[in-house]
Amino acid sequence: MKIEIKGLNKIYPNGNQALKNINLEFGTGMFGLLGPNGAGKSTLMRILVTLMKPTSGMVMVDGMDIQKHRKEIRSMLGYLPQDFRFFTSLKTWEFLDYSGSLAGMKNKRERLVEVDRLLDQVGLLEVRDRQANRLSGGMKRRLGIAQALIGNPRIIIVDEPTTGLDPDERIRFRNILSQLSQNDVTIVLSTHIVGDISSTCQGMALLNRGELVFSGSPENLVKQAEKHVFKLKLAQREYDIVKEKYNVISTLPVENGWEVQIVSDEIPEFDSEAIAPNIEHAYVFYMEHKLHADLSE
Ligand code: ADP
Secondary structure (H helix, E strand, C coil): CEEEEEEEEEECCCCCEEEEEEEEEEECEEEEEECCCCCCHHHHHHHHCCCCCCCEEEEEECCEECCCCHHHHHHHEEEECCCCCCCCCCEHHHHHHHHHHHCCCCCHHHHHHHHHHHHHHCCCHHHCCCEHHHCCHHHHHHHHHHHHHCCCCCEEEEECCCCCCCHHHHHHHHHHHHHHCCCCCEEEEEECCHHHCCCCEEEEEEEECCEEEEEECHHHHHHHCCCCEEEEEECHHHHHHHHHHCEEEEEEEECCEEEEEEECCCCCCCCEEECCCCHHHHHHHHHHHHHHHHHCC
């Protein structure tokens, strides 16, 4: 499976340019799309699932232009939209059964087997007979992923699936996705939460204001921030200066002052030590530091 995004632009009728010349390529496995609110993630997802046309540019799936082959593409797709909601008096299993028939599963017996298999996979088998709209927030999201999975899609697109979930549910959700990614499918996960992007993502992209600012592996993103993250021990007076001058990532009160982590191009003139970056550091390095530095050049 190969997905190629070429020169993609989207300008909404009101003139908002949500995507600016996006070029991106990824294959089987999990692909993470990270960016702050308004970056253009949902717009890109909606184009990928053929719910919206780009203003220009194209998306190819295994060499097929998705605008020209919408029907085939849709039959390969499972989609969990950002605002996945349902107003239904159906029971949980009935809801999934209905989603299965919409996804083209005609054989009722096979469908029912698949419904219970998926309910088990997302940990909802015990509540299969509960009315779907009475499930908890986390359970509803898991039912959302189950409806995206029914019909055996080869491409699974999940838009901000962890928003509003508590940490337990978020970890659970991430595990479900990483298990799925072992199955020779392509998963595109969009998120504004850095922690959702883990080493289980083979590839990732960073979007900011409609522009692609990074694409590569998460390890690669982290590598870019190497020698740019410092830990400083500061007295209050120094801390006030550092706050003004640098991008501060974290602040910890210690005896007689503060322990602060910053990103910076140069070694700061305070008592400092370079530390190994993590993905959160790398995100700040890119979004708040590098972009501003590039803009002011
Ligand atoms: P994200 O999913 O990263 O939060 P979106 O794709 O929702 O970003 O939005 C990207 C930009 O496009 C934002 O500036 C948003 O306000 C704008 N936008 C989104 N949908 C529409 C629309 N239907 N009409 C006009 N502008 C829109």
